[in-house]
Amino acid sequence: MLSNLKIQRVAESRLGSVDFDRLGFGDVYSDHMFSMRYDDGRWHSPEVLPFGPISLPPASATLHYGQSVFEGLKGFMGVDGVVRVFRPDRNAERLRHSCERMCIPAVDEEVFFRAIDELVRLDHGWIPRKRGQAFYIRPLIVATEPQLEVRPARSYRFLVMTAPVRAYFDTASAAVALSVEERFTRASPGGTGETKTAGNYGASLYPGQSANAAGYAQVLWLDGVEHRYVEEVGAMNIFFRFRDRVVTPALRGTILRGVTRDSVITLLRDRGLEVEEGLVAIDEVIDAIGNGELVEAFGAGTAAIIAPVGKIAYRGKEWVINGNATGELTRELYDTITGIQLGEIEDRHGWNRLIPVEDGEQAQRLRASG
Numbered sequence: 001m002l003s004n005l006k007i008q009r010v011a012e013s014r015l016g017s018v019d020f021d022r023l024g025f026g027d028v029y030s031d032h033m034f035s036m037r038y039d040d041g042r043w044h045s046p047e048v049l050p051f052g053p054i055s056l057p058p059a060s061a062t063l064h065y066g067q068s069v070f071e072g073l074k075g076f077m078g079v080d081g082v083v084r085v086f087r088p089d090r091n092a093e094r095l096r097h098s099c100e101r102m103c104i105p106a107v108d109e110e111v112f113f114r115a116i117d118e119l120v121r122l123d124h125g126w127i128p129r130k131r132g133q134a135f136y137i138r139p140l141i142v143a144t145e146p147q148l149e150v151r152p153a154r155s156y157r158f159l160v161m162t163a164p165v166r167a168y169f170d171t172a173s174a175a176v177a178l179s180v181e182e183r184f185t186r187a188s189p190g191g192t193g194e195t196k197t198a199g200n201y202g203a204s205l206y207p208g209q210s211a212n213a214a215g216y217a218q219v220l221w222l223d224g225v226e227h228r229y230v231e232e233v234g235a236m237n238i239f240f241r242f243r244d245r246v247v248t249p250a251l252r253g254t255i256l257r258g259v260t261r262d263s264v265i266t267l268l269r270d271r272g273l274e275v276e277e278g279l280v281a282i283d284e285v286i287d288a289i290g291n292g293e294l295v296e297a298f299g300a301g302t303a304a305i306i307a308p309v310g311k312i313a314y315r316g317k318e319w320v321i322n323g324n325a326t327g328e329l330t331r332e333l334y335d336t337i338t339g340i341q342l343g344e345i346e347d348r349h350g351w352n353r354l355i356p357v358e359d360g361e362q363a364q365r366l367r368a369s370g
């Protein structure tokens with residue numbers, strides 16, 4: 001399908017101007033992006049072109065009605081010069097589900113992979129070599145048809161942009177403090193909670209801002225019906241470790257089907273630990289912190305990978321978990337997942353998509369000098 005892929009390279013790379021010691025999260029983008037258009041019932045005009053602004057009609061449905069979906073995944077440069085992209089098949093599948101919910105024509109997995117492969121091959125110099133940093137890949141589909149009726153658009157644009165990013169949370173330093181949100185909700189049954197679509201995030205800003213002002217990094221969302229059961233964090237799924245079992249909220253349509261969440265569950269079960277996906281009442285969590293049953297909590301998502309949760313604020317009281325330090329299992333999971341991503345730990349489940357870009361010796365030298 002992509003035999004007609006057009007590649008237009010930048011005249012001059014911007015790579016030399018990037019300070020890899022001061023990376024943010026999405027403030028710098030690599031030289032190239034992938035683009036494809038949809039009109040008259042089909043995707044067409046696939047191309048790789050210099051990263052830059054796109055033009056949209058002011059009446060584009062995405063700008064007015066939020067008809068858009070996105071994904072987020074990461075690639076890493078291994079010491080062997082092979083780039084490993086973590087579980088892109090899962091993101092392709094989730095994008096398809098998001099498209100369906102938002103009446104957007106789906107993009108084939110093959111096209112999704114090809115876009116990533118081409119961008120990695122062209123811009124592999126942008127892949128950070130410092131531990132913790134990553135090559136973030138952000139696919140996006142937006143409705144471009146200019147029309148103001150509330151109905152599915154007839155034209156779209158699929159873009160994939162990539163960015164070298166810092167470690168989102170640093171597990172070596174302070175754990176994250178969360179604030180339980182009892183007034184606002186993120187999603188409700190039948191809504192778009194499990195869809196990676198723009199509106200969910202826009203709606204979360206106001207409660208998030210209040211939490212930040214009170215000194216908390218993120219909101220811990222409760223269910224939209226009873227405000228009683230824990231759902232997830234801003235862009236992370238949540239896990240609680242009670243003494244001998246780990247519990248995470250079940251997928252009931254209101255929380256994201258996290259790829260990291262799935263990886264964590266798989267790794268814990270590999271290790272023989274009991275993992276329960278179920279209803280997690282906030283009262284149970286608080287009681288268990290109080291009586292010492294709850295020994296660790298952590299968030300799981302592509303950006304942070306694993307982020308220890310050190311404090312939870314609930315009804316005016318602050319509850320400290322594990323002395324506000326990174327728990328043993330939290331650290332182990334972080335090390336295992338990042339080890340698999342870097343090619344240092346055996347990838348037993350075949351999670352990585354391998355894209356060779358350099359010879360191993362060259363990669364070693366670059367790592368040593370960088």
Ligand SMILES: *Cc1c(COP(=O)(O)O)cnc(C)c1O
Nearest residue numbers: 235236237256258259260301302
């Ligand atoms: C993306 C996202 C997650 C994490 O999913 P991953 O696939 O692990 O990155 C969790 N919650 C929300 C709301 C998200 O948008």
